[in-house]
Amino acid sequence: MxxxxxxxxxxxxxxxxxxxxxxxxxxxxxxxxxxxxxxxxxxPYPEGIPALLNRPSVLRYRPSPRGKPETRAAIAAYYASRGPEVSAEDLILTASTSEAYAFLFKLLCDPGDEILIPIPGYPLFDALADLEHVKLVRYPLRRDTRWRADFGFLRSLVSTRCKALILVNPNNPTGHLADASEIRAYLDFAAEYGLALIVDEVFRDYLLGDRAFLPVASSGPLVFTLNGFSKMLGLPQLKLGWIHVGGAREAVQAALGHLEWIADAFLSVNTPVQDAAGDLLKLDRxxxxxxxxxxxxxxxxxxxxxxxxxxxxxxxxxxxxxxxxxxxxxxxxxxxxxxxxxxxxxxxxxxxxxxxxxxxxxxxxxxxxxxxxxxxxxxxxxxxxxxxxxxxxxxxxxxxxxx
Ligand SMILES: Cc1ncc(COP(=O)(O)O)c(C=O)c1O
CATH class of the missing domain: 3.90.1150.10 (Aspartate Aminotransferase, domain 1)
Structure with missing residues (x-):
């Protein structure tokens, strides 16, 4: 049944x-x-967070499938303060990063299509993929002094059903940060095989050593970058995540159109968090x-x-x-x-x-x-x-x- x-x-x-x-x-x-x-x-959280959610506007429901423009503008301002700059037009809001993955799997995959995920890696991918009838193909990260994907081996894993490659940067659980040459290799690989690159940056603000975080910017392959309040502001209960879409303009517009259609079917992002997002983001540091x-x-x-x-x-x-x-x-x-x-x-x-x-x-x-x-x-x-x-x-x- x-x-x-x-x-x-x-x-x-x-x-x-x-x-x-x-x-x-x-x-x-x-x-x-x-x-x-x-x-x-x-x-210890800064004081005043509950008050930020308590505003008259929460009693009005005016859904916007991509997410409220002012909320997306506040998120774009966050990126501008940390780099790289992104356009609010290229953001789609979701209820969490997990939901962002679900939207992307729906966007990119027919049942039985494949997505490459890093191993060791985030265990929730299995459930997220099963729920969308997506098959996960695991590419190993090998460690000598640092964890790295073996792109030679990765090639042997790509089938005609493969649609996307996931990079979790920083990685969960290894804590590895991709350097510039690795990011280039991921972008080149995605471009060569016509794959989308999904980049999960939820831990980007939590650096524990000397190494800097490097964002992935693309003018070529489609790059979907994920983040949200769960880790960025330590507020998983507020349920706000997003997808930034980057790459060649025409493909970005098409992807945004389809993502809007998916989001419109659910309208899952709540109004109080969208209205408070600009003020909440000021608490980031x-x-x-x-x-x-x-x-x-x-x-x-x-x-x-x-x-x-x-x-x-x-x-x-x-x-x-x-x-x-x-x-x-x-x-x-x-x-x-x-x-x-x-x-x-x-x-x-x-x-x-x-x-x-x-x-x-x-x-x-x-x-x-x-x-x-x-x-x-x-x-x-x-x-x-x-x-x-x-x-x-x-x-x-x-x-x-x-x-
Ligand atoms: C790498 C990674 N991505 C995504 C998530 C999920 O984030 P969210 O709470 O926004 O669904 C987690 C949660 O632990 C995570 O470790």
Whole structure:
């Protein structure tokens, strides 16, 4: 009776989540090392946000499928202050970045068409693609000192049904930032194969090292750039995202026309956030400074604990909210994550959820409150050390990575 969209949906909750639920039901205190919801992480937000949403105009409904012109102008002004300049005319508003992906999959793909996604990468792509009957083809990012796509290999993955290539910049979860030569390579590759390039920039404002963020600008292939308030302003509950369309003018106009038609079918962006967007965007530096302080403090803790540990390393991110732990254990990430929840009362993501195939990797968020982050990571390090010495574990081995 139901559609085939649910073909790949997991039947049951993953085992770590199940264990967490039953432990919490029994009153245990769990340290959630995956907390990536800024509104629950004790981030100090500037005052006055609720008042900005409370205006008389919220009682008037005058839908505009592309999004209100003044809201798009405010977003264009944000880009102008950070570069590159974009035209408000080339923006389409959505309720989230996730919805932006859904719109783009509808725009570009017939059922069974393919989209290239990076691996390791953002796990939600599977659900988003299944819901649109799109097939994902994974292109590996390989790491020597930095993560890079192997464009030679990428070529072997492109079929006649391939419609788009996704670049998540900065990447979730590796935190890798694309440099100028990589961006050029993505644009050239998209142009050569007639693919659209979808660039997810939700973490662009969260730089953790010396490397600068470089935006992707195109006068050739169609480039769809995604962002939204969820990460940019740490306000996922306000539900505002967008797509910027760049590339050759005629193709941009055609894409915008179709996207408007899709958006008109849903009109999903709420009026209060659109009316408040200009004022909310003025809070960008305040929110980002508070979030960055948290990310940097937790990253410093992780660096310190990794330096003290024989068997826990971090893969240092250049940007973003996530951290990959590299445990030098002869052990499956899944069983380590399970033991961490069952005996350590620490909830983490096993790396395979993000597509890590080698080594024993865990993915954690850098956004959690500092004392809990430090306590949780301390427990991970202690359990890894015990595992390295116990009969079940093996002697620490060389990781697949150089660092
Ligand atoms: C890389 C990436 N893109 C998109 C999103 C989703 O953003 P939104 O809340 O706007 O749907 C996330 C959320 O974690 C993400 O990590």
């Amino acid at each position: 139901f559609s085939h969209r649910f073909g790949n949906a997991p039947e049951a909750l993953n085992p770590q989540w199940r264990a967490r639920l039953s432990l919490e039901a029994a009153g245990a205190r769990i340290l959630d090392m995956t907390l990536a919801n800024p509104t629950l992480a004790g981030i 305040a929110v980002q400074t508070a979030i960055l302080a948290r990310l940097r403090a937790n990253l410093a803790t992780a660096e310190r604990l990794a330096a003290e540990s024989q068997c826990m390393r971090i893969l240092r991110p250049e940007a973003g909210w996530y951290l990959v732990l590299d445990l030098r254990l002869d052990e499956e990430d899944e069983s380590l994550a399970q033991e961490l929840i069952e005996t350590g009362r620490v909830y983490v993501y096993p790396g395979h959820l993000f597509g890590f195939e080698e080594g024993c990797r865990l993915v954690i968020s850098l956004l959690g409150p500092e004392t809990e982050f430090s306590e949780g990571l301390g427990r991970i390090s202690a359990l890894a050390a015990a595992r390295a010495q116990s009969p079940r574990g093996a002697a620490p081995r060389q990781s697949a990575d150089k660092d």
